[in-house]
Amino acid sequence: MPSxxxxxxxxxxxxxLAVSVQDVxxxxxxxxxxxPTFKSAITRLGRGERAVREVEAVKxxxxxxxxxxxxxxxxxxxxxxxxxxxxxxxxxxxxxxRIDVYGRVSTLLALGVGFNAQxxxxxxxxxxxxxxxxxxxxxxxxxxxxxxxxxxxxFMEMPMRxxxxxxxxxxxxxxxVHMDPDILLIDEALSAGDARFKxxxxxxxxxxxxxxxTMFLVxxxxxxxxxxxxxxxxxxxxxLMLRGTPDDVIAAYTKFLEVGEDAFTLEDL
Amino acid sequence: MWLxxxxxxxxxxxxxxVDILSGRGLGADYFAxxxxxxxxxxxxxxxxxxxxxxxxxxxxxxxxxxxxRLLLPYSAxxxxxxxxxxxLVVYFAVHVASGRPTTLVLLLAVPILGLLILxxxxxxxxxxxxxxxxxxxxxxxxxxxxxxxxxxxxxxxxQDISDRLEKHGLLWLGYLNPLFSLLGMWSExxxxxxxxxxxxxxxxxGWSVAAFLLGSMFFMSREREFAVRL
Numbered sequence: 376m377p378s379x380x381x382x383x384x385x386x387x388x389x390x391x392l393a394v395s396v397q398d399v400x401x402x403x404x405x406x407x408x409x410x411p412t413f414k415s416a417i418t419r420l421g422r423g424e425r426a427v428r429e430v431e432a433v434k435x436x437x438x439x440x441x442x443x444x445x446x447x448x449x450x451x452x453x454x455x456x457x458x459x460x461x462x463x464x465x466x467x468x469x470x471x472x473r474i475d476v477y478g479r480v481s482t483l484l485a486l487g488v489g490f491n492a493q494x495x496x497x498x499x500x501x502x503x504x505x506x507x508x509x510x511x512x513x514x515x516x517x518x519x520x521x522x523x524x525x526x527x528x529x530f531m532e533m534p535m536r537x538x539x540x541x542x543x544x545x546x547x548x549x550x551x552v553h554m555d556p557d558i559l560l561i562d563e564a565l566s567a568g569d570a571r572f573k574x575x576x577x578x579x580x581x582x583x584x585x586x587x588x589t590m591f592l593v594x595x596x597x598x599x600x601x602x603x604x605x606x607x608x609x610x611x612x613x614x615l616m617l618r619g620t621p622d623d624v625i626a627a628y629t630k631f632l633e634v635g636e637d638a639f640t641l642e643d644l
Numbered sequence: 645m646w647l648x649x650x651x652x653x654x655x656x657x658x659x660x661x662v663d664i665l666s667g668r669g670l671g672a673d674y675f676a677x678x679x680x681x682x683x684x685x686x687x688x689x690x691x692x693x694x695x696x697x698x699x700x701x702x703x704x705x706x707x708x709x710x711x712x713r714l715l716l717p718y719s720a721x722x723x724x725x726x727x728x729x730x731x732l733v734v735y736f737a738v739h740v741a742s743g744r745p746t747t748l749v750l751l752l753a754v755p756i757l758g759l760l761i762l763x764x765x766x767x768x769x770x771x772x773x774x775x776x777x778x779x780x781x782x783x784x785x786x787x788x789x790x791x792x793x794x795x796x797x798x799x800x801x802x803q804d805i806s807d808r809l810e811k812h813g814l815l816w817l818g819y820l821n822p823l824f825s826l827l828g829m830w831s832e833x834x835x836x837x838x839x840x841x842x843x844x845x846x847x848x849x850g851w852s853v854a855a856f857l858l859g860s861m862f863f864m865s866r867e868r869e870f871a872v873r874l
Binding site for chain 1 (some may be wrong): 708777787871
């Protein structure tokens with residue numbers, strides 16, 4: 376049967392595979408309290424309530440990504456996009472299923488990771504690099520390039536608490552893209568900085584793509600998904616709805632948003 | 645600088661306090677014992693306090709990067725240890741000045757410090773996990789630690805309390821407090837130049853290994869949830 380032989384990766388395709396997600400489900404229990412405290416736990420116990428809720432964030436998602444792909448991930452809030460990214464990054468292990476990642480992953484999932492607001496931008500670049508798994512000498516090698524890319528000028532020597540949020544995310548973005556990742560995971564980071572920096576960020580990502588790097592991009596900005604990505608998936612309530620070219624997937628997603636969930640079927644397309 | 649002055653002032657406060665409360669003149673012996681015990685206790689307490697805050701404080705790192713989460717409380721302990729080591733120099737100055745003998749028995753302090761490190765790593769991992777689920781853990785931790793200090797052989801010597809407990813056949817009560825044996829041995833070796841008894845060693849090693857394993861295992865059993873609970 377042709378379908379079977381296609382789904383089994385040959386030695387050749389396996390080499391080019393960057394990420395393979397196989398029937399992955401992620402379920403976790405979390406609390407809906409804003410700040411969980413012992414005090415509220417006791418009062419709840421008195422009332423016999425439970426504040427823990429099970430979330431099925433990702434349900435049976437399967438897809439493969441080859442090297443050199445920029446995959447756009449779209450979907451409404453709470454569709455499981457960020458959870459899927461964390462699972463690929465190894466931060467939140469899947470409840471069931473299997474994920475194979477071939478290469479070094481750099482993540483930009485929460486801004487300012489490993490950054491300390493009391494320290495200067497320069498020191499934070501070193502910290503961020505170390506947190507991403509680079510050695511100190513490697514970070515120092517890249518420092519000039521990162522500083523130049525972030526365009527913060529004298530602010531590099533000032534504590535990060537003096538930064539505006541745009542400057543903060545510019546530096547975070549600059550650090551993440553200069554870590555020479557094989558696979559770069561980005562969550563909504565293109566909203567970083569002003570229009571000029573956005574264009575620069577897009578350029579840099581195009582450059583990374585030129586080096587056959589792989590990128591996952593979670594974004595609500597459908598325009599940038601269309602522009603940057605050459606592949607896209609659409610998640611809804613933890614399930615994979617559609618995989619295809621960005622144009623097709625965005626068209627389907629936009630239609631889905633217009634007509635609403637009940638009236639929508641994929642066959643309408 | 646304050647790393648040294650702070651515990652030294654603290655020791656002075658407790659010295660005056662106990663001196664007045666007990667109503668008897670206390671000598672340099674007692675001051676040396678108090679200093680050794682307080683420094684070691686504040687190393688343990690520091691590890692627990694900073695270790696407990698390490699996971700919640702490292703929230704962004706936990707959410708963005710995959711790495712062994714246990715490194716967070718363990719690195720807090722490493723910091724506490726670097727702060728503790730200079731205070732040992734202060735202790736030895738007092739040790740020599742108060743005329744305590746410097747013998748090979750002092751070397752036993754090294755394995756005991758190892759036990760203290762192991763023990764506090766486990767407790768720090770435990771509280772770090774608890775802190776994720778109950779953010780107000782940090783607010784009662786100082787009181788808990790303060791009570792623990794008073795229950796441990798820091799202000800009094802382990803000999804005082806062992807004798808009294810043994811009279812009533814209640815020595816096991818002392819062993820229930822892990823720091824009774826650990827800090828007891830620490831002070832016996834450093835200030836009394838005494839090799840601790842086999843039962844002290846057994847209880848101390850038991851508590852340290854158990855705390856380390858149970859604390860770390862509790863942490864690891866829960867660490868998957870950290871990324872969604874922070």
